[in-house]
Amino acid sequence: MDKKLLENIIINEEKLAKYLLVTKEKNDKSKFLSQAGYITSNWEILEIDLHSLLINGTIVLEEENEYGQSTA
Known part of the structure; x- marks a missing residue:
């Protein structure tokens, strides 16, 4: 993938601060x-x-399987 594209990716603050880093009962x-x-x-x-x-x-x-590629 083009590094220029990767540099411009925006990660939503709410996804990090109000979802991913918030304690949950499940998962x-x-x-x-x-x-x-x-x-x-x-x-x-x-x-x-x-x-x-x-x-x-x-x-x-x-x-790789019939559904496509899986990455680590």
Whole structure:
């Protein structure tokens, strides 16, 4: 994928601060993320790290089946 496209991706603040980092009864991801230091009061750090991963990360093909490719 074009790195210029990746640099311009906008990650919605509400998705991070009001959804992903909020504790839930079921399927809670915030507990795992808080172990890495990501909490609602510093959601900006998660946004920066996600952008960095998009731009600098490597996509690895995990498997391919009749539905398409699965990445790690």
